[in-house]
Amino acid sequence: MIIKSFSKINLSLRVNKKLNRGLHEIQSYYCLVSLFDKIKISKINKKKDKIVFKGPFVKHIKKSNNSIVNLLRLLRKLNLISTYYSVEVIKNIPVFSGLGGGSSNAAYVLKFLLKGRITKNIFNKIEKLIGSDLRLFFYKQAFLENLKTIKNIKKKQKLFFLLSYPIVKCSTYEIYLKVKKYSKKIKFNSNKLNTKKKFINHILSEKNELQSIVEKKYPIIKTLLADIKWEKGCYFSRMSGSGSVCYGLFNNETNAKKALNKIKTKYPKFWFSIAKTV
Numbered sequence: 001m002i003i004k005s006f007s008k009i010n011l012s013l014r015v016n017k018k019l020n021r022g023l024h025e026i027q028s029y030y031c032l033v034s035l036f037d038k039i040k041i042s043k044i045n046k047k048k049d050k051i052v053f054k055g056p057f058v059k060h061i062k063k064s065n066n067s068i069v070n071l072l073r074l075l076r077k078l079n080l081i082s083t084y085y086s087v088e089v090i091k092n093i094p095v096f097s098g099l100g101g102g103s104s105n106a107a108y109v110l111k112f113l114l115k116g117r118i119t120k121n122i123f124n125k126i127e128k129l130i131g132s133d134l135r136l137f138f139y140k141q142a143f144l145e146n147l148k149t150i151k152n153i154k155k156k157q158k159l160f161f162l163l164s165y166p167i168v169k170c171s172t173y174e175i176y177l178k179v180k181k182y183s184k185k186i187k188f189n190s191n192k193l194n195t196k197k198k199f200i201n202h203i204l205s206e207k208n209e210l211q212s213i214v215e216k217k218y219p220i221i222k223t224l225l226a227d228i229k230w231e232k233g234c235y236f237s238r239m240s241g242s243g244s245v246c247y248g249l250f251n252n253e254t255n256a257k258k259a260l261n262k263i264k265t266k267y268p269k270f271w272f273s274i275a276k277t278v
Helices: 067-077 101-114 120-130 132-138 172-177 196-204 211-217 219-229 253-266
Strands: 002-010 014-018 024-044 050-054 084-090 141-146 149-152 160-165 234-239 246-250 271-276
Touching: 002 101, 002 132, 024 101, 024 132, 050 067, 067 084, 067 101, 067 120, 101 120, 101 132, 120 132, 132 149, 160 219, 160 253, 196 234, 211 219, 211 234, 219 234, 219 246, 219 253, 246 253, 253 271
Parallel strands: 050 084
Antiparallel strands: 002 024, 014 024, 024 084, 024 141, 024 271, 141 149, 160 246, 160 271, 234 246
């Protein structure tokens, strides 16, 4: 079986408060996009899983401690699976990028193995192990109201992105440690999202509140975002999550591709890709 493990883009991100257990309460409009890791999975007649990572972004993945290893171990502990698996992951999603690659891998393997058997109790146990990003990959376009609540966006918009990874390794933990100010919570209003124009204008009124922290630490992020923003057809440029992938939201795929061809000549060592909503 071959599984497509899609990435996510944070269209906005508000940090509301710090929780007692060390996490932060956040709100975020986000969408899944067509950049994906390819996961090949099959049962094997052995007493140990065989998990292999391949592709351009395997350098920082720990072989004995990653989202898939931990997921399979927990599912077996909970007696939800009894067999062992051969899993090959082609990593196309940059690691430490803000695109949720590890959480995505766990989410899609979980959906494949348990199908319709994911109860709230089971999900909470898995999320505690994998991380709060896990639930994002059960919705294509949505609003994360808080760490436990997601509001589905019913009117899906077709969006086009230019993605750039400046080969900067952002530590989510370190970035959140530097958050000193917190924003007021906002309420989800589907009326602001029911046309593409309203959707774009609403997202434009938001921002990623972690971005200025990352820009201060890595000035190249600010420069790259400015270069993307001024390309023809770009509504805005922003950073996803805690970084370091930067993106531009474009009015069509043609302009996104033209921008890519132009900007990658200025940043030949950076990774670039075109993506669209799924």
